[in-house]
Amino acid sequence: MTKTLKIDFVSDVSCPWCAVGLASLQTALERVGPELQVELNFQPFELNPQMVAGGEDTTEHLSRKYGSTPEQAAATREAIRARGAELGFVFNLDKRSRIYNTFDAHRLLHWAHLEGQGRQLALKKALLKAYFTDGEDPSxxxxxxxxxxxxxxxxxxxxxxxxxDAYAADVREQEQYYQQQGIHSVPAVVINNSHLISGGQPPEVFEKALRQLAAQQGA
Incomplete structure (x- = not known):
């Protein structure tokens, strides 16, 4: 019997670990196979809600926000690139020269969800590729x-x-909801409104959780 799980993927399109987490989740879903169906919803989270129009230089922003040295930043970029490569996602982080406001991208994703037929997933993947692979401005x-x-x-x-200003209130409401649930970093993957997986975990972590939760549902 086919089982169905609800997955809320809380993330930002300017978050590299969210790209890793999504690719990892999709790999896990492919491994689980057709016996498990999922209702996948993308929920908004802004890493930089106060970001000015036109964005900020990536190196300067990350240094100020996290206090990382150029060497630490380079090591992080390489770790992200390598994780992405393992999962088939191409990071060209040298093209990501600026960090932008993503509120309008979240409004568009909300609308895409209402359009159905997997449109939200397709747009989310296109946004991540546009920013991290092609170096485009998601604002x-x-x-x-x-x-x-x-x-x-x-x-x-x-x-x-x-x-x-379509869907602006909806996006803000969802952002506040997940913050009130204690989510302050992304990606945060919430399964069946109760099971939380934080960070860009390997496919094995997602696969194990999906199989266990599906089994509990069957029981």
Whole structure:
């Protein structure tokens, strides 16, 4: 009998470990196979909600925020690149010269979820690739509209969402909800509203949790 699990993937499109975590989760889902169905929802989290228009230089921002030295930052970038490569995700972090505000990207993701048929997952993956692989600006409306169209969403409707304040209240409400649940770093993967997996874990961690929770559901 096919079992279904609800997964809320709390993340930001400017978070490299979220890209790793998503690729890892999808690898785990492929391993589990068709006997387990999932309802995958992407929930908003902003690493830098006060980010100014135009963004900030990545090196300067990370140094100020985390106090990391250039050597430490380089080591972190290499660890992220290597983890991504293991999972088939390409990080070109030399192209990520700036960190941007992502609120509008989250509004578009919220709309994509309402459109159904896996549109939100497709847009999320397109956003992560655009930023981390191609070095594009996820706050730029032209970029966002193009990506929406590339994954099969209506470009004109995407533009209408972005030029209004559509779904702004919904996104803020969801952000506040997960913060109130104690989530202050991402990725945070919440399964069936009760089981939390934090960080860009290896596929084995996700696979084990999915199988255990599916078994409990069956019992």
């Amino acid at each position: 730029n409306h032209t970029v966002l509209v193009r990506l929406a169209g590339e994954v099969g969403l209506d470009s004109e409707r995407a533009k209408a969402v972005l030029t209004s």
